[in-house]
Amino acid sequence: EAGVAQSPRYKIIEKRQSVAFWCNPISGHATLYWYQQILGQGPKLLIQFQNNGVVDDSQLPKDRFSAERLKGVDSTLKIQPAKLEDSAVYLCASSLGLQGRTGELFFGEGSRLTVL
Amino acid sequence: AQRVTQPEKLLSVFKGAPVELKCNYSYSGSPELFWYVQYSRQRLQLLLRHISRESIKGFTADLNKGETSFHLKKPFAQEEDSAMYYCALGVQGAQKLVFGQGTRLTINP
Numbered sequence: 001e002a003g004v005a006q007s008p009r010y011k012i013i014e015k016r017q018s019v020a021f022w023c024n025p026i027s028g029h030a031t032l033y034w035y036q037q038i039l040g041q042g043p044k045l046l047i048q049f050q051n052n053g054v055v056d057d058s059q060l061p062k063d064r065f066s067a068e069r070l071k072g073v074d075s076t077l078k079i080q081p082a083k084l085e086d087s088a089v090y091l092c093a094s095s096l097g098l099q100g101r102t103g104e105l106f107f108g109e110g111s112r113l114t115v116l
Numbered sequence: 117a118q119r120v121t122q123p124e125k126l127l128s129v130f131k132g133a134p135v136e137l138k139c140n141y142s143y144s145g146s147p148e149l150f151w152y153v154q155y156s157r158q159r160l161q162l163l164l165r166h167i168s169r170e171s172i173k174g175f176t177a178d179l180n181k182g183e184t185s186f187h188l189k190k191p192f193a194q195e196e197d198s199a200m201y202y203c204a205l206g207v208q209g210a211q212k213l214v215f216g217q218g219t220r221l222t223i224n225p
Contacts, residue, residue: 003159004159031211033212035215040125040217041217041218042120042122042202042215042216042217042218043160043202043215044215045212045213045214048210048211048212050211055210055211055212056210056212091160093160095211097211101148101167101206102148102150102206102207102210102211102212102213103211104162104165105152105162105213106161107159107160107161108159109159110159
């Protein structure tokens with residue numbers, strides 16, 4: 001079974017530039033997550049999709065971050081304009097999303113962003 | 117609000133010694149607790165969850181609701197246990213996880 005795919009693996013940009021990350025979840029997984037992991041910290045949830053609808057985006061800085069999940073499969077996370085503090089690893093994860101208990105989250109390898 | 121605290125950022129023990137990684141949580145609902153692990157150059161993956169009550173790679177963790185803790189334990193550490201360990205809290209009905217800051221475990225030969 002293929003895992004969660006993310007690209008690009010690494011990206012270096014200057015502040016005020018824009019960047020986009022792409023995620024392809026495990027086939028059949030209804031729930032997709034974007035987490036931000038700043039160096040030395042644990043992953044922080046930015047946005048959660050159930051199929052193509054947003055379930056939770058309470059911690060997404062909406063003035064600069066946007067995300068979409070077209071057709072309930074792939075997702076893109078965009079940052080525009082980037083700030084220095086956006087330097088982090090952006091992790092995509094997916095789960096079956098069955099009702100009831102929290103299921104296992106399967107993570108991608110992450111996209112490491114450096115903002116100069 | 118939900119919160120997970122891992123008080124140790126770094127933990128170093130010798131091979132064969134017991135290991136305990138601490139995790140405390142703050143949550144008003146019915147907690148679901150997990151341990152995720154990230155080995156060097158690998159992706160973050162599930163190690164164990166409290167509802168399973170099973171031992172994975174020799175690790176166990178017991179949910180103590182009175183102390184709001186979910187410490188990860190292993191009686192005899194092995195070098196391959198060196199990794200980054202994250203405790204995570206499942207938010208009831210929300211299908212999402214809140215992570216602690218992680219503990220880097222190093223097993224010395």
